[in-house]
Amino acid sequence: MAGDMIGRDDLAAALLRVAEGTGAVAAELNAADGQLGDGDLGITVSKGFAEAAHTPLPEDIGMALLECAKAFQRVSSSSYGTLVATGFMAAAKAAKGQLGIATDTLPDLVGAARDAMMARGKGNLGDKTVLDSLDAVAGALQGKQPEAMMASALDAARETLAEFKGRPCKLGRARMFAEKSASLDDPGQLAFLRIVEALASRPA
Amino acid sequence: MAGDMIGRDDLAAALLRVAEGTGAVAAELNAADGQLGDGDLGITVSKGFAEAAHTPLPEDIGMALLECAKAFQRVSSSSYGTLVATGFMAAAKAAKGQLGIATDTLPDLVGAARDAMMARGKGNLGDKTVLDSLDAVAGALQGKQPEAMMASALDAARETLAEFKGRPCKLGRARMFAEKSASLDDPGQLAFLRIVEALASRPA
């Protein structure tokens, strides 16, 4: 992050970090998903970010985010992949025509992604999905200084997991296993935390 | 056996003895058949004789034997049942119109059954089947006094089993298991021995 603007190269560097980080935890995420679903979440996330990281990005940050969306759509057809693609696309629309994202617009971008993903997946906040993580992060970023954002996002992603401990999943495959799902982390929320951790792994 | 004539009532009594005797060894015969085939031989033999034993027999000994053939055909469709029915039918044809079987015609009757069963099943002597037992018994009865016949038949049935120890089955399902079948008794020969033993179990 060059000061309070996130440019194409920042995005590319971030994608590389996340691709690396999620690659390292793919097995963990597959296992978490396997408890309640089909066990493909680690593959979905790591393949999606790897594809995005290897895609040449245009300078227009909106178009760059659109390429990320397309990359996810290409390699993944699992729910999480489609949702991430949807989120990238919403951010892309909002940022189109600019060379960088002003950090103070980040809360709105995350919020836009959250809203688009809710519309796409017909999910609600409180269903114990990745939507809750996004919502928490969007809220946590609000009014924060650029240098405090990463830490706030991390806290918010962690707290979301803690907050939903003991509550059943109400959406996706995991919905079928209400009892079992209550005792487990939602794999999508866990994946989101790992993504944020990877983002934070090297100060940008 | 009333002297040297076997009448309808002798046949009925003999059927009862064999039904009882084979009923008692049905499990043994199923197990023997199960080693090489479908494990139904005990059922086949015991059901067949039980049905014959419960069928009212006409006085004409030929027609009585025909009823035995029909009884087997009704309740059993396994190879052994069909063969026994075929044997009974051959004997029936030879004895038709008489009130009893002269014991000195017994070797020929057994031989006639053997020949009909060979024609029906397209088997040869030496294939390690019930045909070999019948052939040995037919030979052993030749020229014997009525009172010596039962013992000779028993010996012949026993010796057949001994003679084929180590030789492979060449017919029926067991043919598929040449190696394994060599180390085992042919279930049909064993069943034949059990039938003769049941016949001999009480002096007629």
Next chain:
Amino acid sequence: MKKILNSPASYVDEMLEGFTAAHPEFYAQPERRVIARAGGAVKGKVGIVTGGGSGHLPIFTGYVGPGFLDACAIGDVFASPSAEQMASAIRQADGGAGVLRLYGNYGGDVMNFDMAGEMVEMENDIRTTTVLLADDVVSAPKEEAEKRRGVAGMVYAFKIAGAAAETMADLDEVTRVAQKAADACRSIGMALSPCIVPQAGKATFEIGEGEMEMGMGIHGEPGIWRDKLKPADAITDEMIDRIVADHPFGKGDRLSVLVNSLGATPLEELYIMYRRVKARFADMGAEIVMPLVGRYATSMEMTGATITTIALDGELETHLKAPAACAYWRVV
């Protein structure tokens, strides 16, 4: 892994290659993982597409054909196709009169098909509509019926919607008939043993020797009870009881019934079940029309069966009986 395959990664693509090679009179694969009618889209006819994970043959690809569907996108085993593949299937099905998306209610499929619809509307100006199958009565209570998953009811919906499209009705009309067919279906499943997803390499679930699970889904989604295996009539009775509790049948009603194997359960046992099904509906005074007994929607080698009913009125019955042909079902 008791499966005949070369490699888990090539399972679906080699399957599709053999599939089109065996039935070139019905199927073509114009793009990877997209199956279309051998003759292509029918000009002026509403197109019908479906899609979903592999591993359910004849569902999904098998029901492409005259009187049935026009194209289909297919994913990895038990996994959604991508939105791109779905968009491509929609383009293949388009004969200029718009395209109906007719498929089962699974989250991933819905998201991808919605996205695909947005794509073709933007890029190709194709009008699309959606009808979702949500026929599994045990997957959600009646009050939340729209959350139910879609199972073998699809077979009826494909047939009936396909017949409606064949009359050259317009998109709204075909969509109406398809929705009516979907709404008339009720299904329930039970499973005895799992199947193996090639890429996972292990069973989708575990179930004890001598046990069964009532209400299990086609991907091994948990059912409503698991206990020791019951007699065929008791199993069939419970399945029918649960269906008719949701959609009663009475004197003079007409319906069709599909008794479907999940794969390994043999025809012999489906007929033992159908015998009871027929007696039960006869007791209610309802008449079964064109019963289907066989493997119409499977989960590879899973052991178990599903029962689907579809309540018929004159319109649905006419479409059900209309001529149609695919490699697995021919109505003449």
Next chain:
Amino acid sequence: MKKILNSPASYVDEMLEGFTAAHPEFYAQPERRVIARAGGAVKGKVGIVTGGGSGHLPIFTGYVGPGFLDACAIGDVFASPSAEQMASAIRQADGGAGVLRLYGNYGGDVMNFDMAGEMVEMENDIRTTTVLLADDVVSAPKEEAEKRRGVAGMVYAFKIAGAAAETMADLDEVTRVAQKAADACRSIGMALSPCIVPQAGKATFEIGEGEMEMGMGIHGEPGIWRDKLKPADAITDEMIDRIVADHPFGKGDRLSVLVNSLGATPLEELYIMYRRVKARFADMGAEIVMPLVGRYATSMEMTGATITTIALDGELETHLKAPAACAYWRVV
């Protein structure tokens, strides 16, 4: 026992009850364990009967229908019907032009069918002939080909003999065509897991996890080797190699191929095999006509597959393609 049934003793009779109830347009059960065409024998047409043990649906009963068989006697699972039942099937099939007995070469069936033939000749004055299927190439060497057991080749023989009879040819002519079809068939099987005969209540054989057996028969008769499971292409190659070693195919030859599941093996995997089958015959320069891929001759829930080839000349191909209909196979 992972089977859906009420009691082992009623398995076959309840199955037949459901079978005729589901397909009354094709099948009737005029006597216990005897299935005949719904419309009865066709006057003046040569009748064709088959028979054998239950547990192989659609074989045997399923292939009764116009263009196929006229009647069928069916025994307990994997057990021969009785001679009386066979005689009754012959009488059902008799339209006054004599009856062909067309069935698989199994000792018990042969003895009973011979006896049945004698019975109807004596009692009903029906002329009968016999053609035996003996298509399993690994069950005996070429020199003793007449000892081979009959497996899925029956499907082709039923279709072709049925078409010949439909032309109103006389008994000798229908018998000639049937024999020619039988002689043109070669089959081989492989198995991965057993099935359970209801009355036995246990698996027909044991086979280790990760193992396969090449050449196994449809009742679990031992094959030629047992080893760890090979890739689909290697399995298919060996099966084809063994078939063509017995009956070579070369440039310009025409044949049909049936890739058949023993029950549990899913269509997906049959298509993976067919893909290879097609490539292999293309390499030989031979052309596959009307390939069949599916469950045409099963052993209930056995896992495994068989491949059958039938070498075609103009006459056989014409009969193969002639219209015919039963609940499992319709040629239009």
